[in-house]
Amino acid sequence: MTTKLKxxxxxxxAPQGFRAAGVFCDIKRLGTGKxxxxxxxxxxxxxxxxxxxxxxxxxxxxxxxxxxVKVCLDRVRQGWAQAVVVNSGNANACTGPxxxxxxxxxxxDAARHCGVEESxxxxxxxxxIGVPMPMPNVRRGIAAxxxxxxxxxxxxxxxxxxxxxxxxxxxxxxVEFTLGGRKVRLGGMCKGAGMIQPGMSATxxxxxxxxxxxxxxxxxxxxxxxxxxxxxLQSLLQEAVAASFNRITVDGDxxxxxxxxxxxxxxxxxxxxxxRDRSAARKADQGVLREAIRHVCLELAKMIVRDGEGTTxxxxxxxxxxxxxxxxxxxxxxxxxxxxxxxxxxxGDPNWGRIIDALGYSAARVxxxxxxxxxxxxxGRRVLYSLKGGRPTKVSFARLxxxxxxxxxxxxxxxxxxxxxxVVYASDLTEAYVEFNKGNVSDPASxxx
Amino acid sequence: MTTKLKxxxxxxxAPQGFRAAGVFCDIKRLGTGKxxxxxxxxxxxxxxxxxxxxxxxxxxxxxxxxxxVKVCLDRVRQGWAQAVVVNSGNANACTGPxxxxxxxxxxxDAARHCGVEESxxxxxxxxxIGVPMPMPNVRRGIAAxxxxxxxxxxxxxxxxxxxxxxxxxxxxxxVEFTLGGRKVRLGGMCKGAGMIQPGMSATxxxxxxxxxxxxxxxxxxxxxxxxxxxxxLQSLLQEAVAASFNRITVDGDxxxxxxxxxxxxxxxxxxxxxxRDRSAARKADQGVLREAIRHVCLELAKMIVRDGEGTTxxxxxxxxxxxxxxxxxxxxxxxxxxxxxxxxxxxGDPNWGRIIDALGYSAARVxxxxxxxxxxxxxGRRVLYSLKGGRPTKVSFARLxxxxxxxxxxxxxxxxxxxxxxVVYASDLTEAYVEFNKGNVSDPASxxx
Numbered sequence: 021m022t023t024k025l026k027x028x029x030x031x032x033x034a035p036q037g038f039r040a041a042g043v044f045c046d047i048k049r050l051g052t053g054k055x056x057x058x059x060x061x062x063x064x065x066x067x068x069x070x071x072x073x074x075x076x077x078x079x080x081x082x083x084x085x086x087x088x089v090k091v092c093l094d095r096v097r098q099g100w101a102q103a104v105v106v107n108s109g110n111a112n113a114c115t116g117p118x119x120x121x122x123x124x125x126x127x128x129d130a131a132r133h134c135g136v137e138e139s140x141x142x143x144x145x146x147x148x149i150g151v152p153m154p155m156p157n158v159r160r161g162i163a164a165x166x167x168x169x170x171x172x173x174x175x176x177x178x179x180x181x182x183x184x185x186x187x188x189x190x191x192x193x194x195v196e197f198t199l200g201g202r203k204v205r206l207g208g209m210c211k212g213a214g215m216i217q218p219g220m221s222a223t224x225x226x227x228x229x230x231x232x233x234x235x236x237x238x239x240x241x242x243x244x245x246x247x248x249x250x251x252x253l254q255s256l257l258q259e260a261v262a263a264s265f266n267r268i269t270v271d272g273d274x275x276x277x278x279x280x281x282x283x284x285x286x287x288x289x290x291x292x293x294x295x296r297d298r299s300a301a302r303k304a305d306q307g308v309l310r311e312a313i314r315h316v317c318l319e320l321a322k323m324i325v326r327d328g329e330g331t332t333x334x335x336x337x338x339x340x341x342x343x344x345x346x347x348x349x350x351x352x353x354x355x356x357x358x359x360x361x362x363x364x365x366x367x368g369d370p371n372w373g374r375i376i377d378a379l380g381y382s383a384a385r386v387x388x389x390x391x392x393x394x395x396x397x398x399x400g401r402r403v404l405y406s407l408k409g410g411r412p413t414k415v416s417f418a419r420l421x422x423x424x425x426x427x428x429x430x431x432x433x434x435x436x437x438x439x440x441x442x443v444v445y446a447s448d449l450t451e452a453y454v455e456f457n458k459g460n461v462s463d464p465a466s467x468x469x
Numbered sequence: 470m471t472t473k474l475k476x477x478x479x480x481x482x483a484p485q486g487f488r489a490a491g492v493f494c495d496i497k498r499l500g501t502g503k504x505x506x507x508x509x510x511x512x513x514x515x516x517x518x519x520x521x522x523x524x525x526x527x528x529x530x531x532x533x534x535x536x537x538v539k540v541c542l543d544r545v546r547q548g549w550a551q552a553v554v555v556n557s558g559n560a561n562a563c564t565g566p567x568x569x570x571x572x573x574x575x576x577x578d579a580a581r582h583c584g585v586e587e588s589x590x591x592x593x594x595x596x597x598i599g600v601p602m603p604m605p606n607v608r609r610g611i612a613a614x615x616x617x618x619x620x621x622x623x624x625x626x627x628x629x630x631x632x633x634x635x636x637x638x639x640x641x642x643x644v645e646f647t648l649g650g651r652k653v654r655l656g657g658m659c660k661g662a663g664m665i666q667p668g669m670s671a672t673x674x675x676x677x678x679x680x681x682x683x684x685x686x687x688x689x690x691x692x693x694x695x696x697x698x699x700x701x702l703q704s705l706l707q708e709a710v711a712a713s714f715n716r717i718t719v720d721g722d723x724x725x726x727x728x729x730x731x732x733x734x735x736x737x738x739x740x741x742x743x744x745r746d747r748s749a750a751r752k753a754d755q756g757v758l759r760e761a762i763r764h765v766c767l768e769l770a771k772m773i774v775r776d777g778e779g780t781t782x783x784x785x786x787x788x789x790x791x792x793x794x795x796x797x798x799x800x801x802x803x804x805x806x807x808x809x810x811x812x813x814x815x816x817g818d819p820n821w822g823r824i825i826d827a828l829g830y831s832a833a834r835v836x837x838x839x840x841x842x843x844x845x846x847x848x849g850r851r852v853l854y855s856l857k858g859g860r861p862t863k864v865s866f867a868r869l870x871x872x873x874x875x876x877x878x879x880x881x882x883x884x885x886x887x888x889x890x891x892v893v894y895a896s897d898l899t900e901a902y903v904e905f906n907k908g909n910v911s912d913p914a915s916x917x918x
Contacts, residue, residue: 084826114837150856276825276829376563376598376725379533380534380725388532411565
């Protein structure tokens, strides 16, 4: 973290004028829900701002797009929002016109209970596909959450728990910094552990051919008290997502529900930041805010990878020297999504054969005797090479195993074909992942998910 | 099988004038090799024709291409061959100029011991990447194999065993048919069980952007006693591979060594078949030969999928109604390679949510409410739909589970966007696959593989 950003508690309620809540309303209709000593896991969250906030959003580019995403795509375009209602346990995807009505109805309920305009309420869902939303439970949940809204770390934690599905732990962060001499805070919470390889865009539309992104369900909600115009906020979020959530891959799948929302309500009363700002002071502020949003998004994205279903390794795959950035990205993703490479990481095996094989079938230009492969610690500068110019180095097997042993390490790939670079954050593939995802033939409701 | 093709024994030695052998020469340099009650697994095979044969070949399009593939690409272009020498246990890939010399040297040895011209000898390898070939052992093996050449089913079986790596069983087939009133035989053997998703081409070069193929190590060697000109043989093989080996996927990876070779030595003395033939009789013969080659390739390809590492399910994924064939292929492969879909198959779970999610992130145009998903028996016409027009059907969960329970079944996907179709043969993803591929940190020699 740079000296400009300070860690603080409270995640989404750390910034001024935000309250949150998370309750259990039995979205999965299991009676008691997935329980623990604390009772069933919460499944409905609310985040509300005291005043309307500038909003930015990024969404799944899966052509099969959940009802809540359709509602958000529509409303985020206006540039302003004031509340977000989110449920877990049901993705409200492939639910037809009824699903769309239900998603809007959730926002209407939240609007009524929280005293905000319906068009300023956004909605998110995650969970099983193709199951109708249990609206009586949902309505009860929204009413209960509205009553419990608070600005304590505990309420933020409850909201963070409520959006979880296969996550083993909630994912929260908040930082504090200065803009125009005013103290500003940015908080965030996210969920995601499987079916992960996000590739979100602002419109949900996929770019033209040649774009390397592939994408799977993660949700992230960021709150901020900075005064920022929607247009600038959107471009800052888009950059940050491109460098973070869109750079992670757990299993190469892409969800119907991916959503990242950022609300900035201006209560910090810093000099408003606009896309057209030319003054040195405001451009400096923009730089600080850009850094803060990127940092928060990247840290949340790494939490998702660390918590991948069955994950035991988080590997930062860095490709350099590709012909161009798109090829660097293709090469990194081919390696990061290769079942054989991922299983070798699980075994702690510094196997370069599978890596160069993955590079060779990627869309990147690869010349066998120009490829270097090596390992380093996270953020480390010293790279230990297993392969140089396509030939194995003299580094001992024991040293290479030691480099591939830690729970987190970096894999450096130099293609020597140009100046394109890319980074992807990946996890290993384990028996636990398969065991977890084998499906449940005893549960008819799992048909969609 | 159509009435024109009759099953016979002997695989690669079933056609006239072919002999084969398979010996153990300790390619992996383990002392005893992977043993069984029958002794260590054979690791060097030879196939020889009494006379020079027309040859056709298809090769990996991985940009990292093994030495033996380089030699074959060079020689197959001439159109004639007379012997093939193949080893398992070492891919002779990423072995630099020495590896290329070694691959040629293998053909020189085989030529000398078998009494054929060196330029008519082809070579194949499979196994670990980046390990130098143990040439003293290889030379001994080639000499021994040459002494044991024979035309019995046992010798064919020995050759089929010698090319295996992670296969649990040898893969062999032979058929007999009639061309121009003459009895003709076509035999084949192959290997492959993991690192499989072939996408071979004649030149090893990948087509321009837009091509959907992706591809992983499989080797296949076909022998035939038909009289066929090389140009026609190549086009028949190319079609057959496109419809078979290039349509399978076990884990989405593509090898540096994929090779399919077909030798046709003319000893059946049928009227020679040429690309330019216009007579009805010769065109009918071409049709029979085309069918035979396609049948043999497809059966061998399915054997590979059935024997996938850890595989418990073989699923034929049929996509219809895509905008064009390339999109149908992209859709089928997205489904067939989705870790989440494959694990659901392992659990016998008829989960359509993961399937439609994979379709949605594929490169194919997918409209949620136009998608139909259903199940049938292999080759069956009756499709049991779980999803119609993007909405779940009323078919009971129990019936759907029964449809997804068999070791082999067909998944039918109708996109209703056009007339593009594609078929992919896929396997499930199991804990056993991960367990098998975790790597072996106690074995330095596994560094490349």
